[in-house]
Amino acid sequence: MAKNSYPNLFQKLTVLENGKCFIENEEYNDFIRKDLKNIIDKCSAATKEDAIVESYYNLINSSDYLILRCLLTFLKKYSLIDFYTYYYPGRIYSSHKKGLTQQDILVAYEKELAYVNKKATIKTEKKNLNPSVFERLDKYTTIEERQAHIHELKNNYEESLRLTMQENNYNNFIMNRENGLYRLLENALYKYDGKKFILEYNPLNINFECIKEFCNKYGIDIKMIERGESIFKDYLPTIKSLEDIRNLFNFYFMELQQIEYFSKSQDELWQECNNFVINNEEWLKGRKTSR
Numbered sequence: 001m002a003k004n005s006y007p008n009l010f011q012k013l014t015v016l017e018n019g020k021c022f023i024e025n026e027e028y029n030d031f032i033r034k035d036l037k038n039i040i041d042k043c044s045a046a047t048k049e050d051a052i053v054e055s056y057y058n059l060i061n062s063s064d065y066l067i068l069r070c071l072l073t074f075l076k077k078y079s080l081i082d083f084y085t086y087y088y089p090g091r092i093y094s095s096h097k098k099g100l101t102q103q104d105i106l107v108a109y110e111k112e113l114a115y116v117n118k119k120a121t122i123k124t125e126k127k128n129l130n131p132s133v134f135e136r137l138d139k140y141t142t143i144e145e146r147q148a149h150i151h152e153l154k155n156n157y158e159e160s161l162r163l164t165m166q167e168n169n170y171n172n173f174i175m176n177r178e179n180g181l182y183r184l185l186e187n188a189l190y191k192y193d194g195k196k197f198i199l200e201y202n203p204l205n206i207n208f209e210c211i212k213e214f215c216n217k218y219g220i221d222i223k224m225i226e227r228g229e230s231i232f233k234d235y236l237p238t239i240k241s242l243e244d245i246r247n248l249f250n251f252y253f254m255e256l257q258q259i260e261y262f263s264k265s266q267d268e269l270w271q272e273c274n275n276f277v278i279n280n281e282e283w284l285k286g287r288k289t290s291r
Contacts, residue, residue: 031070
């Protein structure tokens with residue numbers, strides 16, 4: 001959709017596009033915290049998607065560079081509305097999410113606000129917890145004290161690095177659909193005999209510590225059965241019914257939701273879970289009957 005626009009809006013958009021200015025910085029973070037909700041409220045009277053687009057167009061038409069840049073950065077990020085030029089003088093083009101609603105914009109705002117606030121918290125924690133080595137050494141008066149403290153810092157750093165690598169390995173284990181938790185549970189389900197739920201995997205692809213971390217987190221017992229050169233087998237004695245197996249997949253989607261909080265909505269993730277149950281309904285019924 002193309003709109004005739006005041007020359008100054010075309011010029012502003014052209015400047016922002018040429019400068020690749022649609023970035024997330026401190027000004028953008030402040031805008032999300034302080035200004036965005038007021039803007040959403042101003043445009044909330046519109047209910048139909050074209051009217052919603054029109055209301056945001058009218059708002060940016062009279063906005064300064066800062067509001068224009070930050071608002072479009074937000075709208076672009078969540079694929080809600082976009083205004084842009086094809087460098088055709090005096091003309092603005094727009095596109096928007098199909099079936100756009102005010103609720104879509106509010107949900108995106110809540111996600112972005114949570115994200116911005118979380119970044120601010122992490123930044124504050126890092127600032128408070130990580131003074132320079134020289135600042136930390138000021139309180140030590142002897143060489144021996146300083147050497148002992150440096151040794152302590154080195155040990156703490158190595159432990160922190162180890163924990164970070166462990167966390168990354170676990171996150172990859174959850175998110176990797178080919179060689180991660182989902183495929184592990186899926187294969188175990190297909191081989192389930194109604195008696196024992198057995199996890200069978202190649203230790204080169206899957207780390208037992210990641211499986212153990214997942215099971216410990218959700219109170220699932222795990223016992224080793226076999227440790228071969230290329231195949232490991234573990235038994236989950238507390239998984240005794242199809243309902244228990246469904247809970248396993250629910251736990252998986254809960255973990256995935258935590259990791260992908262800003263890239264997928266809870267509805268999307270749970271829809272994936274429901275699709276799995278629906279697509280395997282006959283097979284699940286057959287397993288339940290055979291028990």
